[in-house]
Amino acid sequence: MKVLVPVKRVVDFNVKVRVKSDGSGVDIANVKMSMNPFDEIAVEEAVRLREAGVATEVIVVSAGVTQCQETLRTALAIGADRAILVETGDELQPLAVAKILKALIDKEQPQLVILGKQAIDDDANQTGQMLAALANLPQATFASKVTVADGKVQVTREIDGGLETLSLTLPAVITTDLRLNEPRYVTLPNIMKAKKKPLENIKPVDLGVDTTPRLKTLKIAEPAQRAAGVKVPDVATLVTKLKTEAKVL
Template sequence: MKVLVPVKRVLDYNVKVRVKADGSGVDLANAKMGMNPFDEIAVEEAVRLKEAGVVSEVVAVSCGVAASAEVLRTALAIGADRGILVQSDADLQPLAVARLLKAVCDREGPALVICGKQAIDDDANQTGQMLAALLGWSQATFASKVTIADGQATVVREVDGGLETLAVRLPAVITTDLRLNEPRYATLPNIMKAKKKPLDTLDPAGLGVDVSPRLVTLKVVEPAKRSAGIVVSDVAQLVEKLKNEVKVI
């Protein structure tokens, strides 16, 4: 069984986000980039399934600029068998990425797609669901446990009220939550081996996908700074301020 794992190159989660002076977007100049943390979990889960003998091949896919090959090499070092880069300098939005991934799925014929539930740069949480809809496949989102057996995936997912268990027939799309696993560190020998693993490059036009942006970003601003707190002398003063100044009661 082949598993396809989409991975995205994003701003490293330890880096403080800076907004461009003109408000047109986030300043990525000379900023440290890396693999989206939720996608690392997806790669780890796919590799574990392979190690358990459930999966025969793990294919990592990234859509974006040429530098996205870096995160593919990271996925290969974790344990993916080969990588595919769909190279584009366009501003790829969730629907465009989902269409590109569908085209790759049509070429590769995987039985399962495991992807992070969202990317930490836009927090859209849309691509996995859109991909499942475009493919007409089953989907299970926010997975905290995945079991594959007898042509179906049993997925424990986190919901507001607790945990929900779903059984979905393959082929399917699964999106990963934080508690699914803890990704391993890529060892130096595996990093060296990853350089020899195959990495193919495709382009949206060759896949027959129009990636023109459908949404326009009007302005990007930093969150407003929180005002300093104050100390009140008693409950009566607290209630008075909440009522007359903050106006929450």
């Protein structure tokens, strides 16, 4: 069974992002970049499936600038077998990424696609669902447990009311939640091995995909500062303020 895992290069989750002075976007100049944490979970799950003998090959793919090769090499160091970079300097919105992945599904014919549920830069949570729709594949989002057997994948997913278990016929699309697994620490020997693993470089035009943006960002701004709290001397004063000022009672 072949597993395809898309990964995205994002600003490291430990970095406090800064909005550009003109409000056109986030400043990523000289900022540490890393693999999207949810995608790292997806890579780990795919590698575990291969180690368990369920999957035979794990392919990681990224779309974006040349530096995305670093993210792919990290995925290869975790244990993926080979990588594909769809290189482009264009802004890639979720629909464009989903179309790129659909073209790669047609080319590679994976039995399972595992994506992070969302990227921590835009928090769109759209690509997996769009991909399933474009490829006409069954999907299970927010997976906290994945079991593959007998041509089906059983997915336990986290919903507002608790847990839901779905059984999907392969091929299928899954998006990962935080509690699915804990990604392994990447060791130096594996980093060195990753440098020798194959990494294919292609362009969106090679896949026949139009990446023209459909949405326009008008402005990006930091959230407003929270007002300072007020200390009250007693419960009676608190109740009065809740009634007259906050108007919640």
